[in-house]
Amino acid sequence: GENVEQHPSTLSVQEGDSAVIKCTYSDSASNYFPWYKQELGKRPQLIIDIRSNVGEKKDQRIAVTLNKTAKHFSLHITETQPEDSAVYFCAAKESGGYQKVTFGTGTKLQVIP
Amino acid sequence: GAGVSQSPRYKVAKRGQDVALRCDPISGHVSLFWYQQALGQGPEFLTYFQNEAQLDKSGLPSDRFFAERPEGSVSTLKIQRTQQEDSAVYLCASSLRTSGRDEQYFGPGTRLTVT
Numbered sequence: 001g002e003n004v005e006q007h008p009s010t011l012s013v014q015e016g017d018s019a020v021i022k023c024t025y026s027d028s029a030s031n032y033f034p035w036y037k038q039e040l041g042k043r044p045q046l047i048i049d050i051r052s053n054v055g056e057k058k059d060q061r062i063a064v065t066l067n068k069t070a071k072h073f074s075l076h077i078t079e080t081q082p083e084d085s086a087v088y089f090c091a092a093k094e095s096g097g098y099q100k101v102t103f104g105t106g107t108k109l110q111v112i113p
Numbered sequence: 114g115a116g117v118s119q120s121p122r123y124k125v126a127k128r129g130q131d132v133a134l135r136c137d138p139i140s141g142h143v144s145l146f147w148y149q150q151a152l153g154q155g156p157e158f159l160t161y162f163q164n165e166a167q168l169d170k171s172g173l174p175s176d177r178f179f180a181e182r183p184e185g186s187v188s189t190l191k192i193q194r195t196q197q198e199d200s201a202v203y204l205c206a207s208s209l210r211t212s213g214r215d216e217q218y219f220g221p222g223t224r225l226t227v228t
Contacts, residue, residue, distance in 0.1 A: 006155075034216075034217075042221070043117075043219040043221050043222060044156065045219070046216050049216075089156070091155075098144065098161060098163060098168060098169070100161065100169060101158065101217065102158065103148075103156050105153075105154055105155050106153070106154065106155050
């Protein structure tokens with residue numbers, strides 16, 4: 001099955017700086033890569049996703065890049081704000097008849113005002 | 114509209130007790146997933162329903178775990194003879210269809226503590 005590794009496990013940045021979270025996956029057939037943000041005690045919420053037919057996607061201060069050859073993808077947050085503080089999970093979806101999603105272990109991002 | 118809801122939000126069970134966790138998906142959503150999230154970890158897949166059919170239960174950790182969705186809407190995850198290692202947050206998610214392009218919407222989770 002799919003295995004997703006995520007680094008770093010914790011990340012502290014000054015407000016206004018950029019944050020980068022990296023993930024690798026093992027199944028070359030995976031074709032969908034969502035990113036979720038989970039605030040303390042809250043449910044995971046999708047913030048951005050990328051499909052294997054594109055290399056980069058951007059939504060305001062958030063961008064995701066995908067390197068299919070190397071089987072890694074990254075989340076980039078620019079101009080970080082305190083409300084960006086949360087745990088971020090990357091995930092990969094295996095190809096097949098339905099959407100089994102494998103999650104990474106999470107990155108706890110702290111934005112220091 | 115209403116999102117995915119789960120009940121109870123918190124459950125404390127003595128070791129050996131049976132528990133039942135409920136998930137109300139978004140109305141009309143075909144796909145329903147259960148995940149187990151241990152402290153400090155990402156959600157781990159347990160099982161998947163497409164309408165009332167349980168198409169994948171490969172993530173259920175033991176035969177003490179059982180899930181059902183008899184009418185294709187509400188789902189129940191049952192854990193028999195709970196053990197301390199079952200302590201976790203149990204998340205339910207639903208999506209509109211079965212396409213890989215569909216976003217999964219998560220419920221708030223049920224935090225299970227086995228003492």
